[in-house]
Amino acid sequence: MGADAGVGADGDGPVAAGEHATDDRHATDDGPVAADREVRGQARRAGPLPRPLLRAALGLYLDLHAHPELSGHEHRTADLLAGWLAEHGLTVTRAVGGGHGLVGVLRNGSGPTVLLRTELDALPVTEATGLPYASEVPGVMHACGHDLHIAAVAGAVALLAASRDTWRGTLLVVGQPAEETLSGARSMLADGRLYERFGTPDAALAQHAAPLPAGTLAHAPGGAPLMAGSIAAEVTLYGRGGHAATPHLTVDPVLMAAATVLGLQPVVARETAPAEQAVLTVGSVRAGERGNITPDTAELSLTARAFTDSALDRLLAAAERVVRAQAAASGAPREPVLTVTARSPALLPDPALTEAVRRAHAAALGADRVLAAAPTTATEDFPHFAAGGVPTAYWLLGTTGVREWRAARSGGEPVPPNHAPGFAPDARTALPAGITAMAVAARQVLATGPAGDAASPPAGPDGGGGEAPS
Numbered sequence: 158m159g160a161d162a163g164v165g166a167d168g169d170g171p172v173a174a175g176e177h178a179t180d181d182r183h184a185t186d187d188g189p190v191a192a193d194r195e196v197r198g199q200a201r202r203a204g205p206l207p208r209p210l211l212r213a214a215l216g217l218y219l220d221l222h223a224h225p226e227l228s229g230h231e232h233r234t235a236d237l238l239a240g241w242l243a244e245h246g247l248t249v250t251r252a253v254g255g256g257h258g259l260v261g262v263l264r265n266g267s268g269p270t271v272l273l274r275t276e277l278d279a280l281p282v283t284e285a286t287g288l289p290y291a292s293e294v295p296g297v298m299h300a301c302g303h304d305l306h307i308a309a310v311a312g313a314v315a316l317l318a319a320s321r322d323t324w325r326g327t328l329l330v331v332g333q334p335a336e337e338t339l340s341g342a343r344s345m346l347a348d349g350r351l352y353e354r355f356g357t358p359d360a361a362l363a364q365h366a367a368p369l370p371a372g373t374l375a376h377a378p379g380g381a382p383l384m385a386g387s388i389a390a391e392v393t394l395y396g397r398g399g400h401a402a403t404p405h406l407t408v409d410p411v412l413m414a415a416a417t418v419l420g421l422q423p424v425v426a427r428e429t430a431p432a433e434q435a436v437l438t439v440g441s442v443r444a445g446e447r448g449n450i451t452p453d454t455a456e457l458s459l460t461a462r463a464f465t466d467s468a469l470d471r472l473l474a475a476a477e478r479v480v481r482a483q484a485a486a487s488g489a490p491r492e493p494v495l496t497v498t499a500r501s502p503a504l505l506p507d508p509a510l511t512e513a514v515r516r517a518h519a520a521a522l523g524a525d526r527v528l529a530a531a532p533t534t535a536t537e538d539f540p541h542f543a544a545g546g547v548p549t550a551y552w553l554l555g556t557t558g559v560r561e562w563r564a565a566r567s568g569g570e571p572v573p574p575n576h577a578p579g580f581a582p583d584a585r586t587a588l589p590a591g592i593t594a595m596a597v598a599a600r601q602v603l604a605t606g607p608a609g610d611a612a613s614p615p616a617g618p619d620g621g622g623g624e625a626p627s
């Protein structure tokens with residue numbers, strides 16, 4: 158996710174969630190998840206996922222978490238996912254759109270095509286979780302949960318591949334690089350001609366880790382956006398360098414940058430209506446090497462988020478005015494340069510598909526574990542997969558262990574959100590829910606096979622969700 162998807166532990170965050178997480182102090186590996194659910198008017202009970210599958214998926218997650226790779230450098234991550242897909246009978250194509258994008262295809266007779274998307278990249282964050290499987294790469298961490306997404310998609314693929322007699326159609330798995338820079342989806346779709354080469358899907362599905370109770374899911378209400386659209390931009394300010402002892406002979410781009418950052422702070426308040434959600438953040442300032450040298454340039458990285466294109470356009474225009482005005486006020490020798498590096502529309506899941514998937518999730522996991530999500534100003538490039546009118550469904554996957562959740566609710570430390578150094582999903586509880594959620598959603602799109610029921614929980618030796626073995 159291209160930004161924090163933070164949810165306050167005080168209950169005022171984007172999702173109104175109760176304490177539904179499984180307490181792993183009392184959970185067992187062998188018992189089924191007790192989740193009452195309704196499938197076509199009949200009460201049924203979900204059993205645990207196959208233990209060998211959970212072990213393998215959990216092993217994949219732990220490996221990915223310990224070996225994160227930044228956007229554009231996901232070669233090892235792509236190798237692991239490609240190997241898993243090939244092992245389960247998918248035909249894998251690499252370098253789709255350049256870089257490390259990959260596509261796996263499993264054709265299983267005539268029927269609909271469903272796309273399952275997962276991201277591959279990590280973030281430039283130094284991990285501070287203290288986990289035994291913490292990142293071994295200095296300054297790089299899976300702080301957004303993409304490792305969990307990969308493992309969940311991998312598990313769902315294994316379930317679907319093992320139960321091909323219960324469904325018909327085509328399974329299209331997309332391993333997308335560079336989500337954190339909001340560039341990977343467009344590269345795969347445009348440069349990689351994804352839909353031209355592999356077929357336009359009847360639905361595209363994705364999920365995202367969020368600091369909600371582990372084992373829960375959250376959907377946006379029908380017709381409501383789940384995430385904001387965004388613009389990422391780079392700004393270069395030009396000064397005239399020199400000695401720090403003679404500031405009158407220089408044009409200081411550091412001071413120019415500081416004034417620009419402060420000048421950008423009122424933009425949201427003055428360019429958007431009070432009821433309109435928007436964010437403008439300067440996340441990076443880079444200038445100079447030594448305290449006694451005035452540099453020639455300073456650089457800023459900023460992001461703007463809003464739920465309409467018109468609001469994004471207003472924020473961008475205002476930001477550019479502020480940048481140019483501060484440069485002029487400082488007597489800059491050159492005009493500043495503002496370059497938009499990425500843009501993504503608001504994430505607006507298809508209402509009909511979302512409702513069908515939500516009902517299937519409630520049937521498989523229990524209605525009390527499927528929550529309602531309000532819009533968040535986090536952002537994604539997944540909306541690009543809706544190109545050409547492809548319906549999309551997208552939901553949040555809770556990752557916070559019950560003890561951490563309860564402690565935060567009782568006034569303790571807040572739950573670390575996505576992008577934080579302490580972000581630590583409770584994988585033993587979240588991963589089985591993520592596998593089940595993705596497989597159940599895929600079955601909502603695929604045609605029913607001769608031995609199956611498209612509305613049933615994922616087929617396997619035992620069926621639906623469970624807890625990963627330790």
